[in-house]
Amino acid sequence: MIITQTVPTPVGPLALLAHDGVLVAAGFTADxxxxxxxxxxxxxxxxxxxGDLGDAAEAVREYLAGRIDALDRIPVEQPxxxxxxxxxxxxxxxxxxxxxxxxxxxxKAGLPRTAARAAGSACAQNLIAPFVPCHRVLPSTGGYGGxxxxxxxxxxxLAHESRA
Numbered sequence: 001m002i003i004t005q006t007v008p009t010p011v012g013p014l015a016l017l018a019h020d021g022v023l024v025a026a027g028f029t030a031d032x033x034x035x036x037x038x039x040x041x042x043x044x045x046x047x048x049x050x051g052d053l054g055d056a057a058e059a060v061r062e063y064l065a066g067r068i069d070a071l072d073r074i075p076v077e078q079p080x081x082x083x084x085x086x087x088x089x090x091x092x093x094x095x096x097x098x099x100x101x102x103x104x105x106x107x108k109a110g111l112p113r114t115a116a117r118a119a120g121s122a123c124a125q126n127l128i129a130p131f132v133p134c135h136r137v138l139p140s141t142g143g144y145g146g147x148x149x150x151x152x153x154x155x156x157x158l159a160h161e162s163r164a
Contacts, residue, residue: 001045003051004032007060011149011156014060014130016053019043023056023076025127028149040079063130068096068147068164071131078127086110087122094136097161101140124148130157 002024006013015032017039018027024043025035036048055074062070072092080088090109092098100108102123106115123134129149135157139145147154 002036002039002046002048003053004036004048004115005051005053005057006030006032007057009060009064009155016056016060017048018053018056019046019076023074023128023131024078025132027127027129035127039149064072066164068161071133074131076128076131078132080122080125083109083118084122084125087119088126088132091122091126091132091134091137094133096133097156097164099136099138102137103140105137133157156162
């Protein structure tokens with residue numbers, strides 16, 4: 001069974017989905033079904049039920065209150081090749097309040113700078129925002145770049161973290 005809980009944030013509702021106590025999806029939407037449809041086929045075969053996600057929801061509230069490292073303690077799991085998993089691990093290691101370029105993210109994952117495109121793809125396919133903080137990756141050419149939930153959400157997250 002997949003348990004879902006939606007937590008209000010200043011930039012809209014954040015839907016959290018967990019399986020066996022591990023966060024498998026999170027995204028800025030009021031409709032958990034939107035996140036559920038992005039899960040792997042094996043997880044989509046499970047039922048979706050609203051419930052209390054306890055520590056994950058509490059971590060979001062702490063993050064919003066200014067403890068910007070609160071999301072780091074929540075276990076997450078999402079599909080991906082070993083290379084993609086290295087990129088997700090490197091993303092989780094980017095400290096709150098800082099940013100990296102796609103090339104720097106690739107380097108942190110132990111991949112060559114030429115893997116910046118792979119880093120961008122990993123961010124685009126990330127199912128667990130902001131726990132896997134793809135919002136902390138910016139293009140080396142400047143600006144904010146894209147974000148699955150829109151540039152205003154990315155801008156708010158970065159501003160929130162820089163204030164804390």
